[in-house]
Amino acid sequence: MNRILVMLKRVLGIGLLAVILSFVAMPGFNVEAKGHKIPASPEIINLFGDRLHPVYIGTTSDHMHVYTTQESIDNLLAYKDYDGVEWDLYIILVPGTEELHKDTVSAIREGAEGIVTWLPAKSRNLWGTGSQMFVEINYPYDSNDTADNSDDTADAWATADMEYYNSYGEIIGFRREDGYINEGESTSELIELITDFINKQYDEHKIDPYSSYIQ
Template sequence: MNLTHRIFMKYGVYGMNRIWSIMRRFLLIGLLVTILPFFMMPGFDVSAEDYIAPDPPETINLFGDKLHPVYIGTLSNHMHIYTTQESIDNLLAYDHYNQKNWDLYIICVPGTAEGHEDMVASITKKADRWVTWLPAASRTIWGTGAQEFVSDDYRCISYDEEYYNLEGEIIGFQRADGEDEDIRPLREYESAKMITDFINRLYNEHQKEKYSKFIN
């Protein structure tokens, strides 16, 4: 083995190993940069001054189902309340609806900077135990959605809820194992009457339209 060959074997192989080591390091860093954001706390935007609640996205994505937000009204604390057209359609199609008890998917959207910060704080407080984060283009909270229903003068709110960004993507969701719903007297909720009045107006219009085609 001549000198040139020995030098190549010693330093050439070392050089290749060195290059491979550097490549592995860059690949590992790139992999971590890609994966870690999905396991870390999303960087919610809560610093915007003069926060104004944005218009709703055209659709929201509820685990593959495209739902259309419908504005119901605004509470005294400036919280904007939405449901979805699909949820309304399901209720109106129920022949035995008594215009008192309802079951709807309700979305809450803060109307002030303080409300926005409170919503983010509420989500992050329970994140370690309950919340599963999903990859999304934006980490800015638009609103939270949960199934709610009124029955026998009580309002029930599911502990399971979804978190939507401005594009209607789910940023994350809460599944509170072992906890089904929060049940409280109807009088404790300002939004209950507003939602009931809203859905009853639609129901009355639906009933008129439903039978109008049979009347000449």
């Protein structure tokens, strides 16, 4: 009996060691910037195993491609008190140039130890970064407004909880740390781009918010 227990412990120990070594020794166990090209947006799978469908919003002047997800849009459109000013969406940013791609990867890797959790995946090459963003614009938003709103602000709150995706839609890593996005020129452009998009979506899909749930 003792011999059987010893053998079982030995087999389990060897198996556990093999799993640990294969995980740690996985090639490309860090996010990579090589071979940059922008593929068609893949379906992505979040940490909860939900399959999400990216929807292209637009591109900023610094060549950052902006996506949300159809599921995120559906949630916002179903909110009966949406006022065209505040929105809460899952936003994915995809670098559109090789230089921007390398800068994004460099920013992720800088200080990543102890913050980013890397996951096994087919490819360690970065496609895009995702996070939940909440915006409250403190003036009546109008993209055609030429008035000086320099004294007004648009508060951009986002979870600094970032998910990093490869071109297969797999999460290659994530970080968990709540934070505040400081308002800046690039952030302002991003907010306007997304707000214009979602307001257009909302205008085109004004429906009774309960009709799809109550038959």
